[in-house]
Amino acid sequence: MAAHRPGRGRTDRAPENVLPLDTARECFVLLVAGPQPLSLDGRAFRGLPHRTIPLDELRDRLLRRNCPRRTRDAVWAHLVHRSRREGATWTLACAGMALPALAGVARRLAEGFPGDPFDVHAEVLTGFLGALETVDVARPRVLPRLRWAAYRQGFAALMEALDAPTPAAPGFRSAAPRPPWGHPDLVLARAVRESVLTRTEADVIGATRLDKVAVEDWAAQRHTTPNAAYKLRRRAEARLIAFLHGEAQDNDPNDPVALSAMGGLPSVSALPARRNAVSALAGSSPSVVDIGGSRVPDRAEESSIGVAKKGADSGLLRCGSTTPASTSLPASEVP
Template sequence: MCETEFAETPFDTLRASFQLLLAEPCPMAVPVEETAGFIAPAREIFLPEIKRLLDAAGTRPAIKRALWGAVVRRAQAGDASWTLAAVGLSWRALAGKVLQACRKSPADAHEIQAEVLTEFLAALREVDVDDPRITDVGGWLAWRAFFASRHARRAEAAAVVDRHELPSHTAVMPLVPEGHPDLVLARAVAAGVIDRDEADWISRTCLDEENARKVAAEYGMGLSTFYHRRRAAGYKLAAAIRDGDLEHV
């Protein structure tokens, strides 16, 4: 069962790391020349004040957008501290989404949190803070991360589960005839769609429900890297099944 507490999970590490960034004296700040257009009088705004302004219901939307723009642009430029700051500033929205996922998914909280954080970082690299349609940058990032993670889980399940073994309301994609999942994986390896390692990752963590962190460690990978590579393998497998590439292997 999914736990609803974040002890010893990626979110626990995130919160602790973000608190270290906020600790005084905090060197991270948006310089005065960037605040002149939305803060009067213009001044240097340090990370703790950025957090207070973003969390406050009374802060004008224009100020929140400008602050998020400053944070995101620094993160997108490759600054690791500002990347962590962006995740920490989205904590409230992220935590709510992850708790929601935990209640609906059979996976444990640790894996769900790692997947959502991985997708958050992907969304952070892509978000256009100047897009007027994005009125709440932090909320948008959390929403994208949550739904991308959920979509990826469904795609992986579709690639390895025979619809005839599921109730009709959960069937997502038919496999080839005689489509036992292990046989499908073996055919995919033989056809060069995925390699043996990728088949092993999918079989052990999607079919046998082994702990993903344990499998990732065996292959010398961090958990985020493992999820990224397993997901890519799942997409390749799903495409091969959809296109009928495994039927005559």
């Protein structure tokens, strides 16, 4: 009999059972197997062959770098409409077409998830399926926005799991690395628990720095302006860097892991003069506006090199280990 694992109200499962995305993959394989695979007419979409194209072949074509974005958006708009009109078969088809993106999201979130990976996989798939009902197909980048919805729900499950009490057992046991080192998602989650960041601030850093979502897209999702989003991120990153420096002072000065990680952080002195470690952690400002429950400064501040708007070496990615690839989409389509 399988050992009980605490979950979200689900029953015990045998260890050999597959994860939700594996089930989606198996269903998709059945849809495109046999002499009459589920297909689309390529003549309806510019840039595709003028013939019937099975969905597995179509997915491969859409993932190619030379596939025009307009073609991808047109195909995904059609798939979403079919899912809404015809239900189960085309909903499964959508999940199968999005599997490369969803698998990357689930893999990344599962690395920091303290519970059963089944739960975070299920949340990612649920977020994607829920977005199929609401996503605006008239706007560009349909699949990246579906993927972003899946990430948001999976990340919420990760935060909830990390907020839960950790069982303690007597005797010797392994321990997590001392903060602030580790996977960037765990660093953000710890900062939220310590009230250094709000969930919205952790969201904008995780989305735009780690998940490569354009700041403009993130701002549109939150119904705010890109300039306000940049200010929100800059302020949050200043507090986060000060927090990590403060945490590092409590570690062994000869710890090679700490020394290596701290080498990638900008110094507190490199932050704007009025945002030192004390004022950064205080996190209050006499003049702010509210965006989704978070505070945003009313004017732009000078950004340090470590938290610049642009650049592959900017922001939180310079702390800790390298973030794994999160999608198999072409680079231009990663949100």
